[in-house]
Amino acid sequence: xxxxxxxxxxxxxxxxxxxxxxxxxxxxxxxxxxxxxxxxxxxxxxxxxxxxxxxxxxxxxxxxxxxxxxxxxxxxxxxxxxxxxxxxxxxxxxxxxxxxxxxxxxxxxxxxxxxxxxxxxxxxxxxxxxxxxxxxxxxxxxxxxxxxxxxxxxxxxxxxxxxxxxxxxxxxxxxxxxxxxxxxxxxxxxxxxxxxxxxxxxxxxxxxxxxxxxxxxxxxxxxxxxxxxxxxxxxxxxxxxxxxxxxxxxxxxxxxxxxxxxxxxxxxxxxxxxxxxxxxxxxxxxxxxxxxxxxxxxxxxxxxxxxxxxxxxxxxxxxxxxxxxxxxxxxxxxxxxxxxxxxxxxxxxxxxxxxxxxxxxxxxxxxxxxxxxxxxxxxxxxxxxxxxxxxxxxxxxxxxxxxxxxxxxxxxxxxxxxxxxxxxxxxxxxxxxxxxxxxxxxxxxxxxxxxxxxxxxxxxxxxxxxxxxxxxxxxxxxxxxxxxxxxxxxxxxxxxxxxxxxxxxxxxxxxxxxxxxxxxxxxxxxxxxxxxxxxxxxxxxxxxxxxxxxxxxxxxxxxxxxxxxxxxxxxxxxxxxxxxxxxxxxxxxxxxxxxxxxxxxxxxxxxxxxxxxxxxxxxxxxxxxxxxxxxxxxxxxxxxxxxxxxxxxxxxxxxxxxxxxxxxxxxxxxxxxxxxxxxxxxxxxxxxx
Numbered sequence: 001x002x003x004x005x006x007x008x009x010x011x012x013x014x015x016x017x018x019x020x021x022x023x024x025x026x027x028x029x030x031x032x033x034x035x036x037x038x039x040x041x042x043x044x045x046x047x048x049x050x051x052x053x054x055x056x057x058x059x060x061x062x063x064x065x066x067x068x069x070x071x072x073x074x075x076x077x078x079x080x081x082x083x084x085x086x087x088x089x090x091x092x093x094x095x096x097x098x099x100x101x102x103x104x105x106x107x108x109x110x111x112x113x114x115x116x117x118x119x120x121x122x123x124x125x126x127x128x129x130x131x132x133x134x135x136x137x138x139x140x141x142x143x144x145x146x147x148x149x150x151x152x153x154x155x156x157x158x159x160x161x162x163x164x165x166x167x168x169x170x171x172x173x174x175x176x177x178x179x180x181x182x183x184x185x186x187x188x189x190x191x192x193x194x195x196x197x198x199x200x201x202x203x204x205x206x207x208x209x210x211x212x213x214x215x216x217x218x219x220x221x222x223x224x225x226x227x228x229x230x231x232x233x234x235x236x237x238x239x240x241x242x243x244x245x246x247x248x249x250x251x252x253x254x255x256x257x258x259x260x261x262x263x264x265x266x267x268x269x270x271x272x273x274x275x276x277x278x279x280x281x282x283x284x285x286x287x288x289x290x291x292x293x294x295x296x297x298x299x300x301x302x303x304x305x306x307x308x309x310x311x312x313x314x315x316x317x318x319x320x321x322x323x324x325x326x327x328x329x330x331x332x333x334x335x336x337x338x339x340x341x342x343x344x345x346x347x348x349x350x351x352x353x354x355x356x357x358x359x360x361x362x363x364x365x366x367x368x369x370x371x372x373x374x375x376x377x378x379x380x381x382x383x384x385x386x387x388x389x390x391x392x393x394x395x396x397x398x399x400x401x402x403x404x405x406x407x408x409x410x411x412x413x414x415x416x417x418x419x420x421x422x423x424x425x426x427x428x429x430x431x432x433x434x435x436x437x438x439x440x441x442x443x444x445x446x447x448x449x450x451x452x453x454x455x456x457x458x459x460x461x462x463x464x465x466x467x468x469x470x471x472x473x474x475x476x477x478x479x480x481x482x483x484x485x486x487x488x489x490x491x492x493x494x495x496x497x498x499x500x501x502x503x504x505x506x507x508x509x510x511x512x513x514x515x516x517x518x519x520x521x522x523x524x525x526x527x528x529x530x531x532x533x534x535x536x537x538x539x540x541x542x543x544x545x546x547x548x549x550x551x552x553x554x555x556x557x558x559x560x561x562x563x564x565x566x567x568x569x570x571x572x573x574x575x576x577x578x579x580x581x582x583x584x585x586x587x588x589x590x591x592x593x594x595x596x597x598x599x600x601x602x603x604x605x606x607x608x609x610x611x612x613x614x615x616x617x618x619x620x621x622x623x624x625x626x627x628x629x630x631x632x633x634x635x636x637x638x639x640x641x642x643x644x645x646x647x648x649x650x651x652x653x654x655x656x657x658x659x660x661x662x663x664x665x666x667x668x669x670x671x672x673x674x675x676x677x678x679x680x681x682x683x684x685x686x687x688x689x
Contacts, residue, residue, distance in 0.1 A: 021073070024073075024076055024077050024080050025076075025080070027040075027080040027081070027083070027084055028079075028080050028083050028084075031084070031087055031088075032084050032088075034088060034096035034097075035096065037081070037084055037085060037088065037096045037098075037099075038096040038097055038098045040081060040084075041081060041085075041096070041098045041099070041240055042098065044074075044077060044078060044081060044240075044241075044244050045240075045243070045244050047074060047077075047244070048074070048243075048244035048245075048247035048248050048251075049244075049247060051067075051070065051074070051247065051248055051251045052247045052248075052250055052251040054251070055067070055250075055251035055252075055255045056251075058255065064255055065178065067251070067252065067255055071248065071252065074244075074248055075245075075248075078241050078244065078245060079199065081240075081241065082199075082203050082237070082241055085099060085237045085240075086203065086206075086237070098240060099233060099236040099237050099240055121242045121243065121246055151176050153374060153377075155169050155172050155173060155176075277310075277311035277312070277314045277315040278311075280307045280308070280310055280311035280314070281307070281308065281311050283304075283307055284303075284304040284305075284307040284308045284311070285304075287300045287301075287303055287304040287307070288300065288301065288304050291304075349412050349413045350393075350395045350410075350412075350413070351392035351393070351394075351411070351412060351492060351494075352391070352392060352393070352394045352395070352409070352410065352411055352485075352492065353394070353395050353396075353397065353408075353409070353410040353413075354376075354394055354395070354396045354397075354407065354408075354409055354410075354481065355397055355398070355399040355402060355407060355408045355410065356396065356397070356398050356399065356402070356407050357398070357399065357402040357403050357404045357405055357406045357407065358398060358400060358404055359404035359405050359423060360404075360405060360406075360407055360421070360423055360477075361398050362423060363423060363473070363474055363477070364396055370474075371474065372396070372474050372477065372478070373396065375474060375475075375478040376394050376396070376478070376481070378478075379391070379478060379481055379482050379485070380394075382482065383482070383485055383486070383489070385541075386486075386539060386541075387486065387489055387534060387537070387539050387540065387541070388501075388539045388540040388541025388542070388543065389489065389493055389497060389501060389530075389534070389540055390497060390500065390501070391485055391492065392492065392497070394481070403420065405420050405421060405422055405423070406418065406419070406420050407419055407420070407421070407477065409480070409481060409484050411488055411491060411492060412491075416484055416488060417446070417480065417484050419446035419476075419477070419480055420443075420446075421446075421454075421473045421476050421477055422441075422454045422473060423473045424457075424473075425440075425441075425454040425455060425456060425457075425473060426454070426455050426456075426457060426460050426463075426470050426471065426472055426473070427443070427445065427452050427453070427454060427455075427470070427471050427472075427473070427476050428440060428452060428453045428454075428455045428459075428460075428463045428468045428469070428470045429445060429450055429451070429452045429468060429469045429470075430451065430452075430453075430468055437462075438453065438455060438459050438462060438463050438466070438468070439455070439456075439459065440453030440454050440455035440456075440459070441453060441454040445476070446476065446480045447476070447479045447480040447482075447483040448483070455470075486537055487661075489534040489535075489537075490531040490532070490533075490534040490535035491531075493527065493530060493531055493534060494527070495523055495524060495527050498523060498526060498527045498530060499523060501540075501543055502517065502523070502526070502543070502547075504543075505543045505544055505547065508544065509544045509547070509548075512544060512547045512548050512551055513547060515551050516547050516550055516551040516554070520550075520551060520554045520555065521550060521554050521558070525554075525558070525560065525563075526547075526550065528560045529546070529550065529560060529563050529564050529567060530546070532560065532561070532564040532650075533546075533564065533567065533568070533571075535657075536653065536664075536665075538568065538571060538575055539571075539574065542571065542574065545570050545571065546567050546570070546571070548570075549566055549567045549569075549570035550563060550566075550567065552566075553566040559610075561610055561650050561651075562647075564650065565646045565647070565649065565650060565667065565669075568667070568669075568670055569646075569667070569669045569670060572669070572670040572671070572672045573672050575666070575670055576666065576670060576671065576672060576675060579639060579641055579664065580675055583676075584674065584675055584676055585675075585676045585677075585678050586641065586671070586675050586676065586677050586678065587633070587638050587641065587678050587680050588641045588642065588643045588666070588677055588678070588679055588680070589626070589629050589630075589633075589640065589641065589642045589643070589679070589680075589681045589682065589683065590642070590643055590644070590679045590681070590682050590683070591642070591644050591648070591682070591683050592682055592683055595622060595683060596644055596645060596648055598614070598618070599612060599614065599622075599648050599651070599652060600645060600647060600648055602614040603647060603648075603651055610647075610650075610651060611651065612651050612652075612655060619655060622652075622655075622683060623655065623656055623659055623660070625683045626642065626656060626660060626663065626683055627659065627660060629681040629682075629683065630660055630662075630663055632681060633681075639662070639664060640660075640662065640663050640664065641663075641664045641665075641666060642663060642664070642665045642666070642683075643665075643666050643667070643668060643671070643677070643679075644665065644666075644667065644668070645667060645668065646667040646668070646669055648667075649665050649666065649667040650665075652665055653665040
């Protein structure tokens with residue numbers, strides 16, 4: 001029964017909190033009996049002490065993120081109590097036992113002492129604690145906002161380096177935002193405490209003057225008796241309010257000045273103040289010196305003796321702790337040496353790796369100005385925007401087996417590309433005319449294979465004036481990484497990546513995902529279609545259109561190549577748009593009809609898709625002819641584009657992609673309306689045979 005009642009209360013805390021807020025407002029209007037006010041005043045003190053304890057034992061500010069709203073609630077509650085107690089003091093000359101005892105016990109019935117104590121509390125709260133907490137909150141909010149971009153970049157760098165995963169990165173970004181919101185809210189909420197202190201002084205003056213007038217004019221009390229009675233009640237009322245307010249202000253100051261730590265404030269203080277016995281011995285010596293100079297010896301010698309004993313105990317315990325830690329470390333080493341080796345971690349393979357020679361390590365060292373990690377973050381964003389898939393974390397490490405200026409790019413542990421750059425030089429690529437006046441080391445651009453030179457920074461401006469393209473070493477490496485990713489994206493994409501993309505698409509279009517997977521196509525089949533698209537650098541960013549096309553066409557065929565062609569037709573506009581000139585004209589190559597029919601007749605199915613069962617000499621002739629025609633396109637400044645039948649397209653692309661990687665092969669079905677196609681070349685039968 002008690003458990004069920006507890007669950008009901010916990011499940012309805014929001015309703016109880018709302019009722020409590022309404023009750024606080026009602027207190028300002030409805031007179032309350034003195035006995036109920038005693039309970040409410042006690043609750044106010046209890047809440048203040050509880051808030052102080054929570055602030056004291058918090059390890060970081062966000063653990064008490066409700067404090068700004070709590071400050072407003074507690075301030076409103078105290079003001080409501082002040083109004084209720086003021087009403088009783090002025091009407092009945094009695095506001096309950098708690099206020100009466102505060103007036104008698106704390107100040108011993110002396111109004112002058114009460115005034116002094118009250119004003120000291122208000123000054124401490126208003127000038128010392130509240131003003132300091134307000135300033136700390138303001139500065140913390142400003143610095144937190146200024147530091148947000150740097151913290152975001154740090155999170156991206158850690159994510160890119162593999163130190164954290166995506167979930168941890170999202171959590172850290174969320175905490176950064178919460179921290180900025182918290183300090184901003186604290187900066188505003190401290191104004192409530194300041195206003196509460198000012199209101200306390202005004203209420204004190206009003207109560208004394210009002211009570212004096214009522215006591216003399218309405219109750220007929222002598223002047224001194226009226227002043228003494230209402231002054232004591234007013235001071236008691238003020239102390240009942242200001243002591244909890246002081247506790248709340250102290251809690252606020254503790255929270256906003258608290259640095260993130262693994263321990264609470266008490267544990268941090270004990271460790272940091274008493275970890276070095278030498279400081280205790282020096283302090284004890286200072287106290288003994290003061291005693292010898294004439295200060296009271298009893299307290300000085302007593303405290304000095306306590307410090308000396310504490311220092312001796314701490315030093316002895318620290319020596320024992322060092323011995324125990326050393327012994328424990330030796331036992332752990334012996335135990336580990338006897339355990340069977342765990343080699344499972346050695347089986348893990350990173351999706352992508354970048355290995356650097358020792359001369360290139362500075363490119364990733366932030367303290368030495370390296371920004372390669374930030375560039376890799378931008379590369380991942382660029383690929384996500386252009387190709388529509390998330391590049392896995394690229395792990396960057398040094399490799400002492402490489403030459404100092406060498407680097408290696410790996411995919412799943414296999415070397416994909418290698419290059420060599422000079423970290424303190426610039427790569428200059430000529431605009432077409434060689435110029436020996438600019439000295440440098442001849443090289444090849446690792447991304448595109450263009451002729452280039454490594455030049456010193458002193459010749460950078462001279463090269464740029466001559467029309468050379470000049471880029472720094474990190475840009476060369478970043479460009480190479482980008483091209484490697486774009487070329488091999490279809491190999492990088494795995495089922496888990498596809499699952500992530502589909503889960504994201506499901507949030508926007510759940511109907512098509514539920515229709516397609518797994519009833520019509522499996523996740524692996526969808527992955528193969530997406531890999532076919534990425535293999536030809538077709539963006540899969542419009543995943544919903546891809547899935548809708550698959551849902552429509554997979555009812556009639558499960559052949560991956562045919563499904564890929566259907567999807568390309570659905571994406572025809574985004575495929576052809578980058579190839580069209582400003583005059584809406586697309587210059588293309590075509591196949592001789594006899595060759596196209598010959599290729600179509602030679603397409604054979606297999607367990608691994610379709611292939612061309614064509615005479616190697618004929619096939620080689622087609623490729624050579626395509627190569628000659630493609631060179632003509634390049635000389636005219638055009639991208640070589642071949643148009644053919646849909647079934648011919650994918651097989652011909654696979655045959656030519658090794659020798660002619662930049663040849664774009666389109667099907668007739670991908671030529672959308674509004675584009676004027678201009679055939680400026682044909683692969684003839686006489687040249688291909």
